[in-house]
Amino acid sequence: LTTIEVRALSGVCRVHVGERLARLASLVPAGLTVYVTDAHVARLYGASFGPGRTIVLEPGEASKSLAGLERVYDGLLDAGADRDTFVVAVGGGVVCDVAGFAASTYLRGLPFGFVPTTLLAQVDAGIGGKNGIDFRGVKNLVGVFQQPRFVLCDPAVLGTLPAGETANGLAEMVKTAAIGSPALFDEIERAPEKALGLDPDLIGRAVVESLRIKAAVVEADEREAGARRVLNLGHTLGHAVESVAGVAHGEAVGAGLVFAARLSVRRGLLPAGDAERITTLVRRLGLPAEVGVPAPARPALVDAVRRDKKRVGDAVRFVFLEAIGRPLVREIPLAELESAIHDLC
Ligand SMILES: NC(=O)c1ccc[n+]([C@@H]2O[C@H](COP(=O)([O-])OP(=O)(O)OC[C@H]3O[C@@H](n4cnc5c(N)ncnc54)[C@H](O)[C@@H]3O)[C@@H](O)[C@H]2O)c1
Numbered sequence: 399l400t401t402i403e404v405r406a407l408s409g410v411c412r413v414h415v416g417e418r419l420a421r422l423a424s425l426v427p428a429g430l431t432v433y434v435t436d437a438h439v440a441r442l443y444g445a446s447f448g449p450g451r452t453i454v455l456e457p458g459e460a461s462k463s464l465a466g467l468e469r470v471y472d473g474l475l476d477a478g479a480d481r482d483t484f485v486v487a488v489g490g491g492v493v494c495d496v497a498g499f500a501a502s503t504y505l506r507g508l509p510f511g512f513v514p515t516t517l518l519a520q521v522d523a524g525i526g527g528k529n530g531i532d533f534r535g536v537k538n539l540v541g542v543f544q545q546p547r548f549v550l551c552d553p554a555v556l557g558t559l560p561a562g563e564t565a566n567g568l569a570e571m572v573k574t575a576a577i578g579s580p581a582l583f584d585e586i587e588r589a590p591e592k593a594l595g596l597d598p599d600l601i602g603r604a605v606v607e608s609l610r611i612k613a614a615v616v617e618a619d620e621r622e623a624g625a626r627r628v629l630n631l632g633h634t635l636g637h638a639v640e641s642v643a644g645v646a647h648g649e650a651v652g653a654g655l656v657f658a659a660r661l662s663v664r665r666g667l668l669p670a671g672d673a674e675r676i677t678t679l680v681r682r683l684g685l686p687a688e689v690g691v692p693a694p695a696r697p698a699l700v701d702a703v704r705r706d707k708k709r710v711g712d713a714v715r716f717v718f719l720e721a722i723g724r725p726l727v728r729e730i731p732l733a734e735l736e737s738a739i740h741d742l743c
Pocket of ligand 1: 495
């Protein structure tokens with residue numbers, strides 16, 4: 399069991415890694431508890447929740463919406479929630495994002511905790527204090543920064559994840575290693591088949607290391623005014639590919655990481671050998687190194703990059719690499735980015 403503390407402006411969060419879901423009750427304060435989960439997770443793990451009310455959302459991104467939020471508010475109202483009510487989200491990034499937002503705004507803020515049940519949510523979405531929903535097709539348009547009181551990561555729940563969900567988490571894990579931990583990168587590189595098979599020792603260490611890196615970045619810059627931007631490595635092209643080609647997030651981030659590495663080489667920042675290591679690791683994890691966007695769809699891809707939240711006038715803040723473990727944020731003119739998409743994708 400490892401406990402990592404995140405001390406941020408919006409609160410202090412204790413992240414318990416390697417803790418059992420069955421121990422959840424020991425972290426929840428006395429009083430009414432309202433659990434928020436989705437139908438898949440409720441079916442698999444609902445029996446392990448402690449006493450209290452449970453609000454069950456439909457699985458999938460569509461619940462990260464005003465409708466999903468309304469469902470949580472309705473559930474809190476029906477349960478007679480007051481300021482002492484504690485909200486626990488048990489599920490993937492969707493459940494954590496919407497439940498964290500609902501808790502942060504209901505009665506101007508209820509205390510809440512997270513039990514992330516996907517690899518992606520354990521290494522990424524569950525910590526950092528960003529809670530919110532999508533609106534009119536724009537991801538994460540409405541939300542708040544608010545730290546949960548605790549995060550409980552139980553490795554055992556990852557055993558029931560569908561394969562595609564594992565790949566999403568591995569892509570974020572490689573991203574985190576690439577920005578902050580050459581040692582973690584080496585470890586996954588030495589045994590990618592263990593990562594793919596969710597080997598408990600490797601995944602346990604990798605989750606802890608990923609969380610340590612993300613926690614340090616969030617503590618330095620919770621509201622993303624500077625240092626936190628490095629967490630977007632691979633996501634400028636990744637988000638665009640995800641929306642245009644409709645591929646899974648992990649596949650899009652895998653291709654986005656390779657693109658960022660190749661662009662870093664082209665700018666003379668990163669040795670070609672490091673970009674090759676990233677490309678090989680992405681491929682060995684079963685993720686695509688190139689984006690599957692056919693030539694006629696390329697203009698839409700460039701358009702999606704233009705709409706990126708990190709755009710500043712005619713440029714985009716882009717996360718480059720100088721080495722594995724050493725990111726560098728620089729503005730890149732949109733025209734240069736467009737030509738790189740044509741040449742490198
Ligand atoms: N807040 C943040 O900082 C942050 C960071 C990264 C991603 N996100 C958000 O996270 C969301 C994606 O999260 P996700 O990938 O966890 O997706 P998800 O929450 O949709 O979960 C994926 C699927 O896995 C199922 N599932 C969850 N746990 C399971 C388990 N243990 N066994 C079997 N099935 C299980 C779910 O029911 C769902 O069908 C996106 O909306 C993204 O924007 C947020």
